[in-house]
Amino acid sequence: MNAVRMLVLWCPDWPAVAAVAAAGEVLTRPAAVFSANRVVACTEVARAGGVRRGMRRREAESRCPGLAVFGADAGRDARLFETVAQAAEDLVVGLEVVRPGLIAVPVAGAAGYYGGEPRLAEELLDQVAAAAGVECQIGVSEGLFAATLAARRGELVEPGRAAEFLAPLPITELDQPDADRAELVDLLVRLGLRTLGAFAALGERDVTARFGRAGVLAHRLARGLSDRPPLRRRPPPELSLTETFDPVLARVDVAAFLAKNLGTRFHAALADHGLACTRLGIYATTENGEQLGRVWRCAEPLTPQGVAERVRWQFEGWLRAAPGERPTSGVARLRLEPEETVEGRSLQLGLWRGSGPGTGEDEAAERAGRVFTRVQSLLGPEGVLTPLLDGGRDPAGRVRLVPWGDPREPGTPPDATWPARLPAPSPATVFDRPLPVQIVDEQGRPVGCTARKRLTAPPRLLRVAGGPPRQITGWAGPWPVTSGRRSTGPQQARLQLLLDGDGDEPGQAVLVLCSGTENPKWTVEGSYD
Incomplete structure (x- = not known):
């Protein structure tokens, strides 16, 4: 199946740009965003000073004195990116947010309206710069993957030449932030496949036998084909989830808490039909009748946590927008729409319950999760806490309590070398x-x-x-x-x-x-x- 021609708008270093803007700093100062004590994004000025992604904080600060340090915050990134998305949506329809910093839109209709792809790209660049005050790059090609790489290089790939454009690019480009393919890429490199073209030259049958489903999908991307397997179904209308709120939702923390329950219910309804969502539409109606909407595109089928995260990010963007841009009242009605689905057998626990090793534990974990969610609805988000082993020297500091449903990501690697750490065993x-x-x-x-x-x-x-x-x-x-x-x-x-x-x-x-x-x-x- 040939891929749809897509336009991608990319804001370079968006997590760092958003962090600087939220802190009221200026981009002329070097800045970097850290997660687990490593750089995940940095500004152009910091990069010129020697800072690189994956670098440890101590090394980054030694290479670039005066570096402004910020923590990773997906909510902040999504909230500030809503201004960019709104500016682009004033010119094109059918816009989809892939992640904060990256927007995709089918190019055919909009290009015809504006007189061609180059003219459309110019209009979008001017519109975003004027309305949002940020710089961005645009790429056009067949499929989201090729269009994203084209945007990083500021290229408009000619129709039908996506495979030719991708061929010389390094194989590491397959490991995008929204699709974890690090292990697959590492294996391909060790096998001597250094470029996307070398991987694309392999036979599909051989790729299937050696690398499985993940390898087949990556192989299609390297060939410039559709970034989705050709197994998509339009979900029945009753799978949309609509929720009415009284009182209305006017606070992000309340919306984030409710999003956990909505994500679980939305995912369970799709799983009962053997489906999983890959494009999620989030639509809201405020108390004053304002209509809000945004579509999120996902590289992999959404989990309940993935649904909840995108709902929370979207509420961050709506409710914490600048005065004059935010809704005039709270959200009274919310609808989650599965805009696109794929077969979800691998995610549907209920179909295989009781038919294989380990299923008893899976069923018990699912049942416990529902109980935890119910208790949280009565006591609040902090009513159910689960321990997470984190890095550190202090026995008490190594255990961090995380509210149920929040991402369980260690702040620092627990197995890292910690001088003066208490030797094993740790106190019970x-x-x-x-x-x-x-x-x-x-x-x-x-x-x-x-x-x-x-x-x-x-x-x-x-x-x-x-x-x-x-x-x-x-x-x-x-x-x-x-x-x-x-x-x-x-x-x-x-x-x-x-x-x-x-x-x-x-x-x-x-x-x-x-x-x-x-x-x-x-x-x-x-x-x-």
């Missing part, structure tokens, strides 16, 4: 409030820790205020406590202690912290099973 129980204790030696003198992180005497007794002393039968450490930067606070060190049993109670292992060297203060941070 970490106390919210450390318990003050006294630790003394055989003569009853307080035990301290020197600046060189050595104990002043072997510990023998641990006494909790108001309680009997506990005999210390073994200990390990101390280990210095550091934040990774030069510390100006009191010296700290951790110690693992094994306490003798008290009567019929068995022995117990605890983790204690010593603060200060002259007048040490000891606290129990956790215990081991």
